[in-house]
Amino acid sequence: MAYNPSRARLSPPAPAAPRPRKRGRSPSAPGAAVWRASAYVAPFDHRRRWQDPAGASGRVWQGYHAPHAPVPYRRWVFADEASTSGSDACTIMSYNILADNNARNHPDLYLDVPWDALRWDSRRRLIIHEIRHWDSDLVCLQEVDRFREIAAEMKNRGYECSFKGRTGDAKDGCATFWKSERLRLLEEDSIDFSEFNLRNNVAQVLVFELNGTQKFVLGNIHVLFNPKRGDVKMGQVRMLLERANALAGKWDGIPIVLAGDFNSTPESAIYKFxxxxxxxxxxxxxxxxxxxDSSEFGLYCSLLNYGWSDEEVRNATGSSNVMVASHPLKLSSSYAMLKGNSSNRGYHGEPLATSYHKKFLGTVDYLWYTPGLECSRVLDTLPVDALRRTRGLPTREMGSDHLPIVAEFIFSEQIRDASEQEDESDQDESAREASTSKHIYFSDSDS
Known part of the structure; x- marks a missing residue:
């Protein structure tokens, strides 16, 4: 048989007397093999082949699987006068898990992240491990592009699921998982914002029954990222609120929880909305x-001319003739309602950071809720100093560039009348917005 050089290079090493491997030794020449040392060394297996992943120097053992890293320590913060948690308590997690496709297509955001921490197989194990560790009744995920793999893992842990994928070239979407032993899905709706010329983001709106008694609406959204298209972001948020309110009214005014990555900071106008x-x-x-968008140029231009077109006004408010966007829900933010430590909470009571990559350190993830529910506890985020020391997420201990946020809700005895709410929107705008941003921006470029 003719000699085939390429075939010879792919053949496994001979099983007889393998040469001892040494750790931490630099290659003697460019391209020489490097053994990646760690606290755990996989047994040598001649049946496996070497591979050279993109962006990695040297060769890496294909059969190596890092052991599960411990979930970073996070403490629960309890409400001062919350009712005792019981059978009607429901824990809800919101988690942007960083789509595999997005991680590979935006390497500029993860320059300081070890290549093996970006690999999907490693991140998937960490993500599932963290979800399992906090054991929430409901799990709302965003940026899910490996849905079948996630769904298979969650099914083994007693979860049912629903998925809504984005349209066009996007490969990810939103997925909601719930424990079938505690929750029953009564009705399901979804929003494809591309049908309303609001880009191709999506949202889910579902009605659940908890323990055969209490009912509530759950929304799960991933708002458009593009900082310069605030009109589209507003339109997506407004439409989610309208759809959730309509579904709650259909079920006799049941309470609502809204989870997701809203891609807006606590100091923003969208948060105020x-x-x-x-x-x-x-x-x-x-x-x-x-x-x-923290660019000084954008701020300078905004002082001169806001420049809203009829189409942009229609995107934001629903009508080109209406400049005031409104919604019917009295919303409270779960984290802002429970006081946390100053090392990880900002001016508004929100976490200082739920997301961290090369160009942004700040908060964009929230769990909102309406009267009829009380937030009894939240899982506090990590201190900003601890996040800074990682030099960017994900890491070998955290599987995404977002932190999962978790809140426990209980059903209150009485639903407060919405008419009691004071209209705060007529107060002086400049006084309400005179706060110093706690978020840190590393670049004024638009990803």
Missing amino acids: LSTMKLNVSLHDRRQLSGL
Whole structure:
């Protein structure tokens, strides 16, 4: 048989008397093999082949699997006067797990992340391990592009699931998982924002029954990232609130929980819209609406001309003739309602950071809820100093560039009348927004 050089290179090493491997020794020449040392060394197996992953120097053992790293320590913060948790308590997690496709297509965001920490097989184990560790009744995931793999793992742990994928070239979507022993799905709806010319993001709206008694609506959304399209972000958020409210009314005014990556900071106008029910968009620059665009040039232009077109106004408010966007829900943010430590909480009571990569350190993930529910505890986030020491997420201990946020909700005895809410939107805008941002931006470029 003719000699085939390429075939010879792919053949496994001979099983007889393998040469001893040494750790930590630099290659004697460019391209020489390097053994990646760690606390755990997999047994040598001649049946496995070497591989050279993109971006990795040297060769890495294909059969190596790192052991499960411990979940970083996070403490529970309890409400001062919350009712005792019982059978009607429901824990809900919101977690942007960083789509595999997005991680590979945006390497500039993860320059300081070890290549093996970005590999999907490693991140998947960490993500599932963390979800299992906190053992939430409901899990709302965003940026899910390996849904079958995640769903198979979750099914083995007693979860049912629902998935809504994005349209177009996007490969990810939103997925909601619930424990079948405690929760029953009563109705399911979804929003494809591309049908309303609001880009190809998606949201889920579902009605659940807890323990055969209490009912509530759950929304799961991943809002558009693009910082300069605040009009589209506003439109997506507004439409989710309207759809959730309609579904709650259909089921006799049951309470609502909204989870997701809203891609807006606590200092932003969109956060104000969520928390106060109204926003006059004419007083804001759409490029600054979500708080993600910190460029000085954008701020300078906004002082000169906000430049809202009829189409942008229609995206934000629902009508080109209406400059005030509004929604009918009295929303409270679970983390803002429970006081945390100053090392990881900001001016608004929200976490200082739920996401960290090369160009952003700040909060964009939330769990909102309406009257009829009380938040009895939240899983506090990590201190900012601890996050900074990682130099960026994900790591070998954390599987995404977002932290999962978790809150426990209990059903309150009485639902407060929404008419009792004071209209805070008429107060002086400049006084309400005179706060110093706690978020840190590393670049003014638009990813």
